[in-house]
Amino acid sequence: MDKAVGFYWTLPVKWAGFTSISPNADEAAGQSETVRFQVELVRRYARDHALELVHEEVFLEIDPDRGSEAIFEPLRKLERLCQEQDAVLLIVDFTVVQRWREHSSLNEWSRRTGISIERVSAEKVLSAGRTFDPHTHFSE
Numbered sequence: 001m002d003k004a005v006g007f008y009w010t011l012p013v014k015w016a017g018f019t020s021i022s023p024n025a026d027e028a029a030g031q032s033e034t035v036r037f038q039v040e041l042v043r044r045y046a047r048d049h050a051l052e053l054v055h056e057e058v059f060l061e062i063d064p065d066r067g068s069e070a071i072f073e074p075l076r077k078l079e080r081l082c083q084e085q086d087a088v089l090l091i092v093d094f095t096v097v098q099r100w101r102e103h104s105s106l107n108e109w110s111r112r113t114g115i116s117i118e119r120v121s122a123e124k125v126l127s128a129g130r131t132f133d134p135h136t137h138f139s140e
Contacts, residue, residue: 003049003087004118005078008038009059009071009138025056037122045090045120054085063120082115092117 009031012019021035022028029036035058046053062070082089091106110117112118 001046001050001052003054003085004042004046004090004111005061005082005087006039006042006046006053006090007078008035008042008056008092009061010034010038011061019060019135021058023058023061024057026115028058040091041122042090044112045118051088051090054087055081069105071105071110075106079109079115082113088116088118090118090120093120094122 006025008025010021018032020032023036024070024079025039029039039056042055042056045051055075059071059074078089081087089110104119109115
């Protein structure tokens with residue numbers, strides 16, 4: 001079975017007091033609808049593609065409106081893990097939602113390290129008994 005690392009990231013919502021998140025994927029999924037959506041899609045993708053999730057990493061950006069180079073800190077740890085485990089990095093691709101949330105630093109890291117990123121489509125998903133539509137969610 002091939003191996004993968006799930007990477008979930010979101011932006012802070014400072015006006016709502018959302019400025020920290022648990023590093024545990026399951027706990028973070030309870031704190032953030034965006035993270036819950038990513039966790040569900042990545043886990044489903046891994047299962048459907050016979051990938052063993054060897055680690056899951058949660059990252060909360062520092063700015064509420066953009067991806068930053070702060071992402072390099074958690075990626076340094078994942079770089080070593082992906083290399084040791086020969087694992088791909090699984091992320092939810094939010095760029096399909098009106099080209100939102102493209103993270104140039106994440107793409108730069110992948111090019112520099114040679115670690116493959118598999119992008120999971122950000123499609124609507126039934127989550128906790130209701131449909132999560134990323135287009136609607138990020139528009140609000």
